[in-house]
Structures are given as C-alpha cells and as structure tokens.
Amino acid sequence: METPPSSINRRDFLAKTAVGVGAGLVLGTPGLLRAATAGSPSNAINVALVGQGKQGQVLFDAMRNIPGLHFQAVCDIWDYNRKGSVGRVTSLQKHKPKAYSDIDDMLATEKGLDAVVIATPDFWHSPHTVKCLEAGLNVYCEKMMSNTIDGARAMVKAMEKSGKLCQIGHQRRSNPRYRFTLDQLINGSKICGQIVNVNGQWNRAVKSSQNIAYNPNLKISQDILAKYGYKDMHQFMNWRFFRDLSGGAISDLGAHQIDIFNWFLGTTPKSVYATGGNSYFKEREHFDNVMALFEYDTPQGQVRAFYQVLTTTSAGGGYWESFMGTEGTIKISENSAFTEIFKEASPAPKDPSAPQPDKPIPLSWDRLVQRGLLGRKAATWVAPAAGGVVDSRVSAPPEGFSLPGELNKPPHQPHLENFFAAVRGEAKLTCDARHAFMSEAPIYWVNPSALSQLPIVFTPEQLSV
Template sequence: MNTEVTSTLSRRDFITKGAAGAGLMMGAPSILKAGPAGTADDPVRVGFIGCGKQHEVLFNAMVNIPGIKYVAAADIMKDRLGRTFGAIRGRFDTSIKRYLSVEEMLEKEADNMDAVFVATPDFWHAPHTVMALEAGVHVYCEKMMSNTLEGARSMVDAMDRTGKLCQIGHQRRSNPRYQFTLEELIKKHKICGQIININGQWNRALSSSQDIVSKPSILPEADVLREAGFNNGTDKKLTQEELRHRFLNWRFYKALSGGPISDLGAHQIDIFNWFLDARPTSVMASGGRSYFKDREHFDNVMCVFDYETPQGNARAFYQVLTTTSAGGGYYESFMGTDGTIEISEREAYTNIYKESGADGAKWDELVSRGYLKKEAAGVAAGGSDAIASYESAPPDKYALPGGLSKPPHQPHIENFLDAIRGKAKLTCDARHALESEAPIYWVNPAAESKEIIKFTDEHLHT
C-alpha cells in the first residue's frame, strides 16, 4: 500500500477521510476505512455483556453510528438492565432481551448476534470474551484484557481457535489525531528527531477516587455476588455489605483488577509501545498506599520502562495518582532531539514544541501544508548571563489544527464494525493488545519488590 501523501493532503483531510481514505497504512495490524461504519441496510446485530458506567460510555459512542441492531444485554444487576433497555427503547424505539446470566444470553441469542461488547469488571473480561468467541460471536472487550496474564493469553488463544474477531478497547489506536501524529509527524517527517525520553501521566483528584456507593435496594444479593466471583481472593465468608462493596469498588481488590496502573495507565503505556514500535526491556517502579491505607492496591504509582528502539535506547516515565489532580490532565509526551509532542484525547493538552537547533524550513513547510499551526512565540525570562547559560529559551510552540468531532471511543467502534463487514482490519486485536499490555502486569510486582524486573519471553508471554 502507498505510504506517501501528496502535498495537497491536509491534516483536516486526514481526519475527515480516515487513514485509508488518505492512502495511509497505519502499520500492522491497522488499516482504517474512510467514511462512517455501516448502513441501515447492512446492520450488525450486537449484544452487551455488562451494563455499568463503561457500557454507558461505549453506548453513547455508538448511538450516532448507523447500521447497528441492538439485540440483547446481560448484567447481574436488574437496575442496570432496566436503564439499558430504557435507553435503547427511548433512542431507537426498539426493545432488547434482558438476561441476568451471560451464559443464558449466549445460549439463547448467539445465533441472533454478530458481536458483543464486554464491559464487565476486569476479572470477568477473559471468561466472558472466551465464552462469546466460542459461541461464534465477535467481541469488543474493554481493556485491560484481564487481571492476569494467563487470562489475557486465553483470549488470544480463543480468538485464534475460533477465527472470530476480538478487538480490545485501546481506543487511541483508532483515533485520527494519534494516527496522524505517528504516521506523518513522527515517522515520515521525523519532527521529534531521535526520541529518547517519554513521559505520561493520569492524575485523578481525591474527590474522584472515593468509594462508590449505591442504594442497597438495587444491588444484587449476597448469593448472586458470590456466584459471580466477588469473593475471589479471600477465604473469609464475606457479608453482604462486604460483597456489595467489592461489587461497586472492584478496582480496589487484587483478585478483581490490576489497580490504577492497569485501570488508567494501560491506555497510555500502550501508546508508548505503539509510537516507539518496541516493547520495553525492563521496568522499575515505586508505589504506596499513601492515603487509602485500607485498599489492596497502591493509590499512587510511578514507574520507568527501558526500551531498545531502532533509533537507540529510550526511557519512559509514567505516573498514576489517585490523590491529586496535580493541575489536571492526562497525556503522553514524546521528547526528542528536534522536538517534543504532547498528545492527549483532549485537544487542550495536545502541544508540539520545536527545539532551537531543528530544521526550521521543514517545520515551516508543515505549517504551510496545514499539518501544524504555529502559536505566538514565547518570551525568554529575564535574568543574568549566568542564568541564561543554563536555562534554554522557550521553544517555538505549535498545535495540531482541527480536532475529533465525535466521542473518542467512536472511531474504535467503527473500526470494529467495519472489520466485521470485511471492510477493515482491526486496529487493536487481542494478540497485539497482549503484546502491549504484558509489561503492565509487572509494574505492581516491581513496586512491591523494589527491584528492577528485566523482561524475558516468559514475563511477556510471547
């Protein structure tokens, strides 16, 4: 496939048409299709496994995509099923079948569904995905793939064994802003030069990290929660109140999730691996239960990954904090010898900086072609010659014109639907997701042991 673009292709064209419409290949395994996914004459029949908050995020990203027929939903919480039923009926004037059991839904509805969207707690991702694939249904599963490496591996095995599609919810892989930045700015025009350092963060305010509570009257009974595995990881017979706390706050428990580093950090560490086209060789980490002392997982984690890339070695620092917003923002920063790219799903946190020694003519050409937008020049701080000798002048700052005019999950869902129709390849199938996620499973052990973990094939399940 042609990997070049003509000088008349602007960034807006790229975002409007998509990668395939622009004649670009995003690198294995991703190829995007131009235009919206599907029509009412070619509907993809879908079901939902899990109808909580993340399901709502996915559903809100789906409502403007044509060519979807909603068939069924499964959740152990009747209230959530009722809200899902009402949302679909209110928006599309159609009814879905509701099930309290995933097994029953797949047994009765698999022949009526092309795909399911899995948005259950992490420890259920692998079992639910494998069940659906073996029932002959394509799967879109939220990240992380599982709370264990073995669970993630089982999803890849099931995908290979059944021949069904399995898209993992690293939605930035389908985001035109990220694709354009990687393919055009980093790979083709090399505006960063040699990328040596990477930084990423996701900081969450204390007010957003408190225990989740709900009306007891709408929550499942203790026997239902035990059967659903919310007593995993303890030999103690938990009370109904304790089980309900685990049900609502499963992210706090080691047997149910990987904690903040997987819940929040997985998205961004995936971008490190994708943009570098490499997997880390080692990780060191530190973390603590500095505020939420009764939680099993650390409430703050900082880690450093080492990489060997075609350009040379590189280091990536990542922090996830649940006790402060630290000024706000979640983003990734790629720092090179010629420039730095800060990128995020939020346009306000996307900025590009040119180093003083970089090729100015190349950057000016990118501005003239609409790839970059130059902002007002920075003003150097006053001070003595001694200060100037060790403080660099503010670099020229640029922005990416335009932005994504749809919910950030929508392009990833569109890619999944197009792949089902045979019009695209998945941008993040289970195999590629496992390759990217595997190092993340070792961050918590590295933080617990205070030791550097050097990765082997055994660590990474290759």
C-alpha cells in the same frame, strides 16, 4: 493566539489518518452502513451488550451514532443496570432488546448474533471473551484484557483458534489525532528527531477517586454476588480497588498510556522498575499512586519512559503522553487542551560517531505549517535586552505548535467504528487481541515490581503468549 493552519480542515485531517481505521466510517460516508430500524435489517450487525455499568454506558453512547447496528440483547447481573440498558436501547431503536442476567443463558438462547461488546469488570473479561469467541461471535472487549496475564493469553489463543475478531478497547489506536501524529509527524516528518525520553501521567483528584456508593434498596442479593465472585455490594461497586478483581490504577488508567509508549516506539520495554504506596486511601488493597520507569531498546538508541498514575491529586495537568526528541517534543492527549508540539530552539548537532542512516532527518517545520500538518502558536519567550545576562546553562524555551483538527465525536467511537467495519470485512482491526497482549504484557509486571521494590528485566517467556 494561535495561527490557524493554512490548508487543512477537519475532513482533510481525518482523511490523512483513515488508513487501517476504515476510512468511510471515520469520515461518515453516507450509505456505507444502513441505520438500525425497529427490527433487524438483513444487513445490520446484531449486537449483544454485556456489562452495562458506567463503562458499558460510555461504549453504548459511542455506538449510538454508528449506523447499521441492531442491539439484540443486553446482559448484566444487576437488575438496575439491566433495566437502564433496556431503556436506553429501546429509546434508540424503538425495539426492546432481550435482557439477561447470565451470559451463558444469553449465548444459549440468542440466535443470529454477530458481535458482543463486553464491558464487565476486568476479572470477567477473559472468561466472557473466550465464551463468546467459542460461540462463533466477534468480540469488542474493554481493556485490560484481564486482571492476570494468563487470562490475557487465553483470549489471544481463543481468538486465533476461533478465527473470529477480537478488538481490545485501547481506543487511542483508532483516534485520528494519535494516528496522524504517529504516521505523519513521528514516522513521516520525523519532527522529534531521535526520541530519547518519554513521559506520561494520569493524575486524578481525591474527589474523583472516592468509593462508589449505591442505594441499599437496589442492592444485589448475596447469593448472586457470591456466584459472580463478589464478597459484597461494596466490592461489586468498587472492584477496581481489589487485587483479585483488577490490576489497580496502573491497569485501569495507566494501561491506555503505556500502550501508546509501546505503539509509538514500535517495541516493548526490556525492563521495568516501579514503586507505589497508599498515601491517602490506606484501606485499599491496590496502591493509590504508582510510578514506573521502563527501558526500551529502539533502532535509534535506548529510550527511558517514566509513567505515573496518581489518584490523590490532579496536579500536573490531567492525562497525557510526551515524546521528547533531539529536534522536538510531542505532548499528546485525548484532551486537546493538553496537546502541544514543541520545536527545539537549537537543533541538535550531528553525531559523527552514529550510523547516519539510523538518524531521522526532520523536515522543515515551516513547511509543515505551510502544508497544514501543524499550526503555529504565538511566541511566549522574549530574549533578554542587550547587555542582559543569561545563565549559559539555560536553554531558550522551545517554540510551540498545535495539531490541526478536532475529534467531534465520543473518543471511543472511532475504535468501535473500526471494529464494526472489520466485522463487515471493510477494515482491519487496529488493536486485535494479539497486538493488545504484546502491549499489555509489560503492564502486568508493574505491580510485582512495586510490591517487591525490585526492577524486573523481562524474559521472552514473560512477554509471550
């Protein structure tokens, strides 16, 4: 049974993490943005939606409750997606958006657009983003930035040349739980002590990784598919499994979490050594399982980070990131069921040989509970009875704690709120294209390492724009 925090509620929790995210937006301050109406109010942000497949729908659902947005146009090469998007938008704002099958037609025709939200397949991210930035529009683009590192570089250059905003969809960067953990616990209270290892995973069952089927009566014509880079309808529906169209599971799933490694450690890795294979989906171009070891140099010392992405089993508890330190460990996820914090049963002895100013000094965990920064969980370990024998090599399990507060909105919503607040000049982006590139650059080298079965020690050129 959990002991509830004594002095914090959801509003307090979110307030502590609002810096840089757009405090009024995260907290839902009334009147900051005016709700969209049937037309386009003078203070509304006029938005175009490009790419209205599954991820495009996820982003639209996250934008539904953000006031002050007017969805002016939608664009998708598939008539089925396009009609569905028009229906959803019309139902929301009682005003039918213009519909396009080609982004060039949309950009040439639509006047008064302020921003574009891009959720096309990865190999289109860079061309679409660059076009929109060059057209003078602000861009929110899903991650990965591109299926190639050069494509990602082009996005950074276009953003900086245009002077427009470009937010990349690493949505955890705006998630109150993650910002609270980094700002208040790791950097503020230093509850981990010295972080020495990092772990992360995203494990999916075979059932969730199957090919996506389609209704033959709704398929796209072959000439349209070829025009936009697809061999056939199967490839259009399952582009994530093809090397020319995506980076595979390590980019589709792993990029989110490796971004957290880099963000929380405050640096990028110096090397990667990866392995992978097709254990189940043998016909696919990309590996169905990848494991990667990153090495980091931090001010506190070297950190090794292990990451695995499996599309063949859900064993091991879904998706999370774990930061393990000499004083405590933080296991964090968008899913609160996977989120826990552990205090080491025995504090680490001081290292007299280490420069002490570089060694973080954790605050009292009891004080953190009293201040509402942590919740205490009931103890689950029972010490052996008198006379019992315990192997001296076995450490007592660490005490468990919980994070306060829940994000009672879609996980992408705070990141989109931050983007639109920045468009209004009311906040700074939490993940612009340059910061996203710095974090994504090492990920582009995971597949080459796995394919060659060799470690890669990064050069500055490999990780630079």
